[in-house]
Amino acid sequence: MPSHRNLLNGWPYKFAATRRAAFLRQQQQQQQEQQQQQQPEEEHVEPNEEDADVELESDEESLPIIQCDDTGSAVNSSPSTWHEQLSVMGNEDKIKWHSLQHVGPLFPPPYVRLPDQVQMLYNGQPMRLSLAAEEAATWYAKLLGRPVAQNEIFRANFFSQFRMLMGENERSIVQELSLCGFERIAQHLQRQGEDVTSRRQQQQRQQQLEQQHYGYCSIDGRLERIGNYRIEPAGIFLGRGNHPLMGTLKPRIRPEDVTINCSPLAVPAAPAGHHWQAVQHNQSVAWLARWHDTVTSGYKYMLLSSASRLQGIRDLNKFELARRLSNHIQSIRQSYWEDWKSPNLMQRQRGVALYFIDRLMLRVGNDKSENTADTEGCCTLRVEHLQLFEQLQGSAHVVELNFLGKDSIQFRRKLVVGQHVFENLRSFMQHKQPKDLIFDQLAAKKLNQHLSSLMHGLTAKVFRTYNASKLLQSCLDELAPDVTRSLKDKLNAYTIANANAAKFCNHQRAPTKAAKNKLNSFKRAIRAKQLAIDNLRRTRPTTLPVSTANHARRLMQLQNELAMLESQLNAATLRSSLALNTSKMNYLDPRITVAWCSKHGVPIEKIFSAALRTKFDWAISVADASFRF
DNA sequence: ATCGGGACTTGAACGGATAATG
């Protein structure tokens, strides 16, 4: 029984046909004469209204079987391209692999002690620390210039653990972080860094070799890249936003902390003198290695790269699920509109929450464990995060949302809502304290349960994928194909469409120093221009008509220049504070972009970086210009 | 039927490489 998420069995016909045609072409080109074994394939297809008129291709042609090669070497050959064989996929949900071979993760080198003359000072006196404490001191020294080093929580967390690493003697002396002098260590590390820069070639060669050895695995006979083959080095946990654990030490991960997942006959050897914590052969998970992260008390995984077949399949499934929402969105919206009028409080809350998720692209907001920054999603919004205005700037029924979302990124937006939503919100907030939940009858789990009853497989996050992709499609649609338009113009249009989606998703980034300077210089120019205008206004023109006209012309010119500067500032502000890549990477169906590129004659590499091109090879190699989300 | 462990997706910041600029 294929699960609802397994769209591979429910491959849209149009796509499967194109895919297969491409595959067969490829086969012919390579003149493979090898007889392929016949594989019975079940194509369980979801009824899809949009594709109903597409002619179905017979499934009778013989399909190749992918060879499972358990002995394939993971070194010295290039990764294969799985998407060329998409037509034979199936059963992705339960069984992730049949054979899996890798050499295990790469551990960071052991810590090397500082030279004797480089020591931490305490109250001006050099102090020789224990090995572990000295290493922690080097981590701290690297952060000296950063704002986080001034944070009290960070300093307190670091200092208490730092002291624990010291010997009795040192600990009894070292009582205050502010008396610890890390400057010498910092200077030493910086010099060391410069040395490495001079040996860059050598270092790059080293990394190349490491990647060749550790960077690939063999999965079901295909050679594929590993996303993160390096074990995270020990260091200081930073966290995002106001994290209560910032400054905590992340201990060194040893092979004894790592669990390996692989084929039974392909267990990698642990580094000399060590052993793995455990070895398992679990075919229902996609990770190659796992270890426990003590700070966040969760697991960290070594996984395949995003270019891998497994990840590609998941990506495709994700976008197909979001596309399927197109067919149901009308009735789903209808249903939550009706929830607004329900006599049942939970249903009304559910209706309004769903409205936020759909219209504002809020995340669902699961419950969080205690030691995390205080951030919110939809279901965890509190009274203090909302403000209701009967009237605001000429609009009736305005809701202002202001809270910290994922990664402590601020979400702040004013939204004009209808009467029902407004009254509902008012009643949800009535007689509550600022810290009380708005949707007290609702929880993320409940909401997702409801969603999956409206559409098989639907969860809250699908709305983000759906809305972002839909928006990109409609923005790009507005641009008619025009051969006279310059490439730069087209790229600009794409960037604007991309920026719209990013803004909708609230994908922000901290402006770089350079960007800040640029904004400041715009602001200065604007102030100067404003001043010039004011001055000009103050100086009375002489009564001569010529001079009056000149004066007016000059004023007009200055005002135009001011307007120009202001719009440039706006554009620069937007670009400098929006992260465009996150949506490209996670939310925008790449087939929309591929289709647009082929329609407008834009080379795909102008839009997708090398990494994105390998990630989305499954969409690019098909290059279906007629694709619509 | 609930709950928390577990697996995997999503996210901004970092820092090295490369391109643009004076």
Next chain:
DNA sequence: CATTATCCGTTCAAGTCCCGAT
């Protein structure tokens, strides 16, 4: 040609949501 801005891949934190144990 050196410096600075921008691009891009990497890193690792922080979400979502499933699933199996109870």
